[in-house]
Amino acid sequence: MSQSFRLENIGLINRDKKLSFKFNGVTYYGYEGDTLASALIANGVHLVGRSFKYHRPRGFFGAGVDEPYAIVQLYRNGETEPNIKATEQELFEGLEATSVNCWPSVNFDIGAINNFLKIFLPAGFYYKTFMWPKSFWYKVYEPFIRKAAGLGVASTKHDKERYEHKYEYCDLLIAGSGPSGLASAYAAAKNGARVILAEDKPRHGGTLLTSEVNIGNQSGREWADGIISELKEMPNVIVKNRSQVFGYYDHNMLVMSERISDHLPKTKKFHPKQRLWYIRAKEVLISSGSIERPIVFGNNDTPGVMLSSAAKEYLKVYGVLVGRNPLIFTNNDSGYETAIEFKKNGVDPIILDTRKDPQSEIVDEAKNLGINIKFSHVVVAAQGYKKVKSADIAKISDDKEQLGKVESIKCDCICVSGFWTPTIHLASQSGNKTKFKEDIDAFVPGISKQNETTLGAANGSYVLEETLKSSFEAGQELSKKITNNDNEISFPNVAEKKSTTHDKFWCVPLPEGKNYKRFLDFQNDVSVSDVEIALKEGYRSIEHVKRYTTLGMATDQGKTSNLNGLQLVSNIENKVVPNVGHTTFRPPYTPVSIGAIVGREVGKHSKPTRKSPMHSWHEKNNAVFVDAGVWLRPRYYKQGNENLFEGSKREAKNVRTNVGVCDVTTLGKIDIKGPDAAELLNRVYTNAWLKLPVGKARYGVMLREDGIVMDDGTTTRISENHYHMTTTTAQAANVLSHLEYYLQLVWPELNVNVVSTTEQWAGAAIAGPKSRDLLQKLFPNSDVSNEGLPFMGFIEGDLFGVKARIFRISFSGELAYEVNVESDNGNFMWEKIMEVGYEFDIQPYGTEALSTLRIEMGHVAGSELDGRTIPYDNSLEGLLSKKKDFIGKRSLNREAFTAKDRQKVVGVVPLDKKTSIPEGSHLVKDSNAPLPNPKLGYISASCWSVEHDNPFSLAILKDGKNMIGEKLFVMSPLKNKVIPVEIVSSHYVDPKGERVRS
Amino acid sequence: MLYIKCPHCGMRSQNEFSYGGDATVKRPELDKEISDQEWDNFVYNRKSLRGKHWELWQHLSGCRQWIKVERDTATHEIFNTLKANEEIS
């Protein structure tokens, strides 16, 4: 099919570059610079979808972001994307698109999916139709609605595209590059302000692209081009097109989505598809313009009925005729501009003007061109099914109540202009209390809450000269405040045609005996009668009417429907519009793709990955890794076909019989220095710290103020005023903040400094009966005998030329040491340990074996110190000093914490010594008791004891102290398991702790 | 996203900070005999005010200093920020 609606000598498209594309399987051609919409209209295609509720044909209504109908499923480079506006999607070679059902998108508010059906479906539709008969709901209605819900189909594949986030700061952010945006940006930029000028369309200029005006001695468009090229050359200005500022948040933070690659057949290598900008602006200028509003009449949703400004844009920007027989239906002068453009391009329009006798330059020009104008006339109804074929028109009385004789005239499109609605979304989002402006029948921004100024048409000023003047001034004044420059800009002469007042007419009455649907909200199929019903049924608040009828709740957020809805409510309620009030605008102004919001924080990049300096050694030696917070840690080192159970058992057994080495780099480490360091430790930990000698380590437990255990670890006195604290991997950051809190706010008199040294040290735990022999060979010059380095001792040593710290501490219950070297030497240390340890049958062990070893010796860890337990619960009450106060001590005498049957950690062994006990299972007295079966406790950690060769678990059990020897049941409804167990001591291995001291 | 003036570093975005609760709560002195009620007021009982409120924030991804911020909990307006050792007036 040829582009039979394309004109030859008009438009800004690149006719040298012809592009082929497919819509619903049919191949068409368009030009570079087209949108999918303009290319389809050029090919005479006006049917792009169906409405959900009434299945009425849907065409094009606008030419940009306000489009309520033309939403398509897009296919690009092997990917598909739903909910793309054909009026915004730029054409590229090979573009494919298909129609979708028009219905509010789940994409708009993903969290509302479940409420979707209840809230969004219109009252008369869902509540009344679909509720009966009840059995139909599950079988018929719900599947039907679910299928229809959502405009398009989201891809289930991983999105291969890349989306980026960017943070930017500027003096002035200017949203919109129409006349006011250009003028204010130019003035501010000349004053040296850092300016970001954002335009959502591909072309800058806004209305200057389509209006017949002169600025200086150039056309409006040439002036715009000149300003843009000058701004682009300035180092203090960022000029962005295809960039929508969609959200205005607290403290002048705005978010903008930039569509970088959506207009290309394929994203360029290393380029993102979209970029989300977080912009902190000192001042914000909102120059987002205005959107034409429709006039409501019968069948006003028929394809071919569109905004008059859209028809003009298709003509002037794309060289496309929306029809050859246009009918212009207007209540103001704007419709005339469209008619004049048609006439100039050889097409004869008819103008229906609701006004009786308007006098203005534009009206005169239309008259002089010989355009057929019918004053005091309205369109009663559009006729035609898939495209407008004719219009029923009538004369209307001066009071706009009575229609004259209805006659039919032929036309193939109806271009509607019901005057202009300022785009106040951003101002409203910022907290601006908007006000109703009588002379334009619309809301405009009122008193600013944040540093925001609205200019031009967005502020209700539709005269170019005024707009330019106020915008130059605003740009200059606001930038002057920031830069202290005061650059005078000579104001250009503006030549524009004067227009006269609009007619406050917005809805055509129904003719006698006719019941045409008159739509207010085109995307959600909300008609005048729907709102009338809602009001009849007692809904009064505009917010309620909105939700009951879904007016303005579609993905277009009522850009073309809100004000007419308000007019209707105010008419019926006999109130003025400002008393009805408008609903709240919330970001995003227009749908934003989820990919852009997520940015690069997907999959592996959703959080940083931290690796120890020995990571590559682990990799080379078949480590199977596990996430431990943000760290990757070896879970076990796989030998042959071993699974986790077999591998970890082997590793743990080797620790108990020979010697093992474990990478403990991830442990949190905090360096503490200062004359009051001991005093700080004494207040932070529950046990006594003032008398710890240099060269000694001590185990400590710290509480929160509410008495709950916060963390545990060993701290070593390195020298007089220097301590080395270790924390658990998970709590490292919290403990540091905790210490800083007390040092900075509570006890600033303590002279202590704390700093995290987790990354500075690589750590290796060497554990097992042969560990001392190995250590002696690693440090031949140090005395590591039981006397030279006793349990909880610390020395510094020389590891083949590398300085090392040696701590005699144990997590496994075996004779054990922890060696620390500077991170850069971590791998060297590890390789030396493995090399020297060969003769002692050393094996590396991972976190699974580490857990096994600590569980069977009853050492509590994260699964017991879970933010719900106090020291007693973990059998750590022996560490509570009675002689001194410490953080959280006062809470420990709370009634629940001192109860006689308080929970306590115990060991759990299955009676059959075979069945593994799932972690998280519950302990009960009677497995057959009626539900709810009283729970006595829960399994916190499970392992296969390598010492006893049977399963062993730790549990937090009510009255655990007196339960040793009891027989209970472990129940795991999730795994459908009931296991008879015996309660034993939590110290299943070496209860006296002799090995660590041997 | 709030824009918070760290008294040490200047204006920084909220995502560099972590929230630390009511800044007017004073920890009872160590070793002091106090009633259960006083202790509960320190550990648990908070007013959750609407309006101007002094609260603690830590400049976690910056200078790591705890600071005091006077903020309107309803409008998010920030009126004043103080260093940890500066008294709320």
Ligand SMILES: [Zn+2]
């Ligand atoms: Zn700071």
